[in-house]
Amino acid sequence: MGLTTTLLAIDAGNSKTDVAVVAADGTVVGAARGGGFQPPRVGVEAAVDVLADPVGRALAEAGLDTVSHVSACLANADLPVEEKELALALRGRGWASSGSVDVRNDTFAVLRAGLLEDAEPRGVAVVCGAGINCVGMLPDGRTARFPAIGKLSGDWGGGGGLAEEALWFAARAEDGRGDATALMHDLPAHFGLGSMYALIEALHLGRIPEARRHECTPVLFATAAAGDAVARAVVDRMADEVVAMSTVALRRLDLLPEEVPVLLGGSVLAARHPQLEARIRELLAARAPKAAVRVVSERPVLGAALLGLDAVGAGAEAYVRVREHYAP
Secondary structure, three states: OOOOOOEEEEEEOOOEEEEEEEOOOOOEEEEEEEEOOOHHHHOHHHHHHHHHHHHHHHHHHHOOOOEOEEEEEEOOOOOHHHHHHHHHHHHOOOOEOOOOEEEEEOHHHHHHHHOOOOOOOOEEEEEEOOOEEEEEEOOOOOEEEOOOOOHHHOOOOHHHHHHHHHHHHHHHHHHOOOOOOOHHHHHHHHOOOOOHHHHHHHHHOOOOOHHHHHHHHHHHHHHHHOOOHHHHHHHHHHHHHHHHHHHHHHHHOOOOOOOEEEEEEOHHHHOOOHHHHHHHHHHHHHHOOOEEEEEOOOOHHHHHHHHHHHHHOOOHHHHHHHHHHOOO
């Protein structure tokens, strides 16, 4: 890594973007935060326009116009073809003087941030935020991944999926089609309403904004923790999905028999709900006995920076310095 080498690390999620400019020795010389990255909703160029604001502020703080390499981990870059399209769009902004741009799905940022062994990064990460995704990587560059675009690609769960499931069971419990569950009282009560019918009407007519549906997920976990059988079954299914994805990724990379980290990230898993985490650990102990489960507390932008350091051949001291900067 040359003395003048700098890299731009971008972690762009649906709700926010973190940017860092990292110098050759691993020093973070510029940083900024911006809005969410949603190309499916606004289009690629408009989404990249959102990135341009924090990128510009971070570069200005660093006293730079361009960098040597861009390492971008982006939400909604779910397929390789989308990564290529987004890389082309970022390259067109001229942020990397050489045109060196690497775009990956943002799950890779969580994975790389949580891998504490920088010399040979290997492992698997499952992220449960609004949705669910899983990736794995080996030091030789091989990866395991899923399309992770919802039911169309076989996915279930994440915060959005759990909220939808909780509402479904609660609605059916109230009108008699389903088993009894405290969710039919707990969910409307959270929104200050007296029945599921009232909650359904409020959501359908927009009196409760769509964005607030995610609030159903912590209610689900609280109801499960209180012992409700239906809520507990939903939480158990979430754990089953996490384990299914992680073991498939481990198998694809021939890592099942090895001592390897399985990293848990995203708002649902980072909340460390006891039932969910205990079941994940129990099932993984049976299916991948050597897997070391760890909840990632590091910020994902660190992962984007580490992937950038990997790409430019940084020295060991650079990894230490950038990790120290982002130490939780």
